[in-house]
Each structure stands twice: as structure tokens, then as C-alpha cells.
Amino acid sequence: MKESLSTMVKLPIYMDNHATTPVDPRVLDAMLPFFKETFGNASSRNHVFGWRAEEAVERSREAIGRLIGASGKEILFTSGATESDNLAIKGVAEFYREKGNHLITGKIEHKAVLDSMKRLERQGCEVSYLPVGTDGRIDPEDLKKAIGPKTILVSIMLANNEIGTIQPVEEIGRICRERGVLFHCDAVQGVGKVPFDVEKANVDLASLTAHKIYGPKGVGALYVRRKPRVRLAEQIDGGGHERGMRSGTLNVPGIVGFARACEIAEAEMAAEGARLTAMRERMRKKITEGLDLVTLNGSLTHRLPGNLNLSFSYVEGEALMMAIKDVAVSSGSACTSASLEPSYVLRACGVPEDLAHSSIRFGLGRFNTDEEADYVADLVVAKARKLREMSPLYEMAKEGMDLHKVAWGQAH
Secondary structure, three states, X not given: OHHHHHHHOOOOEEOEOOOOOOOOHHHHHHHOHHHHOOOOOOOOOOOHHHHHHHHHHHHHHHHHHHHOOOOHHHEEEEOOHHHHHHHHHHHHHHHOXXXXXXXXXXXXXXXXXXXXXXXXXXXXXXXXXXOEOXXXXXXXXXXXXXXXXXXXXXXXXXXXXXXXXXXXXXXXXHHHHXXXXXXXXXXXXXXXXXXXXXXXXXXXEEEEEOOOOOOOOOOEEEEEOOOOOOOOOOOOOOOOOHHHOOOOOOOHHHHHHHHHHXXXXXXXXXXXXXXXXXXXXXXXXXXXXXXXXXXXXXXXXXXXXXXXEEEEOOOOHHHHHHHOOOEEOEOOOHHHOOOOOOOHHHHHOOOOHHHHHOEEXXXXXXXXXXXXHHHHHXXXXXXXXXXXXXXXXXXXXXXXXXXXXXXXXXXX
């Protein structure tokens, strides 16, 4: 069976679609003319090359806005999600500082949000970090208790990049609107994979990026609500582009590709989500039936279709990644993988340090197949078994010994 499967798949296999996605060929086709024939600067208003570029940018705003239930006039282009997060959080804190200096976020937000908050703390802002449950979800009651008279912004993500947990954004948005507090949502991992409507969720600002939905890298967007109007202090000064909120020459080919990626996502999201959920469950069952002591990290019910994050007791995550070197996966967030510390997301969910170190994130995407899922599941089972055979701790655990209660002596 394993030999026949290996002949059906082409190695290496890419299963790290939360880190980035390949550009869809349909997206690339839409972009190519804007590198060659229609190469004008969208800010050049005195000739046809600039006019055509500007027309393409405005059409793109509308397409991106449609995916999230927004107007094209509410879409502001950036270099990516990190810049969008920085602009939203720092821009609100600076513009509304006379109204208050308290901000609220969650403990498992992306580093672009957490590090922006830390910088603002150094500048005199107060920040509350909401805990999450074992499934990675914020309790809206905790948010209600945290909001005070000086609170100006709540920043909670749509879906987590490591464990795939989807937050109760509609409930969070309702609380923020009732209390007169702005709501920023880092929607990067969820947009195009699960339904997200800024009106239904009462979102005031939303960060987006192209490269998580089969578009190009280096282009993102920030949704900024117009009614009621949200104001931002610009963070990049220059030519007053993007209604004065973000200066810089627009990446026209990237923006066109971003819009085409959004159009495809809007048309295919439901069918693609169902297919990836089935593939994820196929992998999960195959692995958990083949191995004992495997833990799912995150919520099973409130989860991105293509996310599978598992901890393998008595198997070091990095060792398992090396053992399946022909499969691209992640042992945590790709943005922070240089650190040897266990994932801060898993630790915030209450996952013990040893299990956090044993986690692997499989990110299934548009171009993965059932044959690849079966091959990878079989490979993981075989390699994890082999690694456990070399672990005396696993043998002790199998015999029923509680390793947390063992008093380890020190050799002299």
C-alpha cells in the first residue's frame, strides 16, 4: 500500500499553506499584463498608462471589498498583513489618544499585533491581554470585563495561524459596538477560507493579505470603515497616497493579483472548504488510528478547514519534521520559527511544554490531493513509531508510569 501510494504522489509535498500559498495560475495570468503592457504608475494622472493602472487599482478595491462585505472605498493598500496590523493599531492609538490610552488584545494574536501593542506600552499606553480557553477561543465575558472608560481599541484575530481556531468575532464586534470601542480584526488567516462579513461582525478595521489566498507576496490591504468613519494617523509619510493614510507607489500587478485571488475565493470558498475539511479529517483519523498519545491542538468545531495541529507525545517536533523531510510542514508559526522556545500560542492554550515541543502543523491547501494526505499520514505514523522506539520515556509511559510524578535523580 505504501509503495503504491508513493508512486502516486510527487515529492516534495507542500503542506505549509498557513505560512504562504503558491500563486494560483489564474492569478498569475491576471497579473502578467501589468508587468508588460499596462505598467504605469497609478498616481500618474496625465497619461493613458497611469489612467489604466488607476482603473485596475479601483476595480481591484471593489473585488477585495466584495469578499468581506465592504465598499471598495474602504480598502486601503499596504505591503502586507504586518504593515496593515501596525497601521491599524498604531494609527488608532495615535489618532484617538485624547479619548483614551487603553487597548485590548488576545494572548494568541500574531506577533505583528502583539509587538505593536508592546511598542505602544513603552510609549505609555495600557494594554490588556485576554486569555484563551484550551480550544484557543476568547471568552466574550472576559472582553466585557476588560473594557473600561479609556478603552479605544480591541484587536482580536479571525482565525489563528497555528491552531486554526476561529474566534467568535460577531459576538466580539457586537460588544465593541455597544461599548463604543473600535474593533480591529486581523483577518489574514480566515478570509477566503471561511465567511467573513465586516458588517455582520461590526468590524471597524480588518487586516488582509494576498499570499495566504493564492495571491502574490508583498501586497496587503487594510479595511477602514467609513460609516461611522474611522480615522487613522498615517505611519508612512510621503506623497499622501491612499487618502493620506499610507504613502507609497502602489504595487499595481500585486493589487490586480490580490483582487483576482479574492474573486476566486469568493466563487470557490464553500466547495474548497468542504473538500479541505474532509481531507483534514481523513488525515486526522488515519494518524490517530495508527498512533496512540496524539493530541489535537485547538478547537475541532471552530476551526479552519485546512488546519491540522497535532502533538505527538514522546516525539520531538523538530525530529519528526526531519524524519518527514520531503513534506513541508511547520512546528509552530513560520514567522517565529527561529526561536527554540515552545509555541506561545500552545502555551496560552494550556498545552504542557513537552507537548508544545512535539507539535506539528499541517496546512492543507487548494493544490493538495487525497493521495498526498494518505501518503503523509502513513509516513507520519511510520516515522513517529520509529522515533518512539528510541524513547525510554515512551516505554515507561506504556507501562502505566506517571512520568510527571517520577523523582529524577542526578548522576554523580
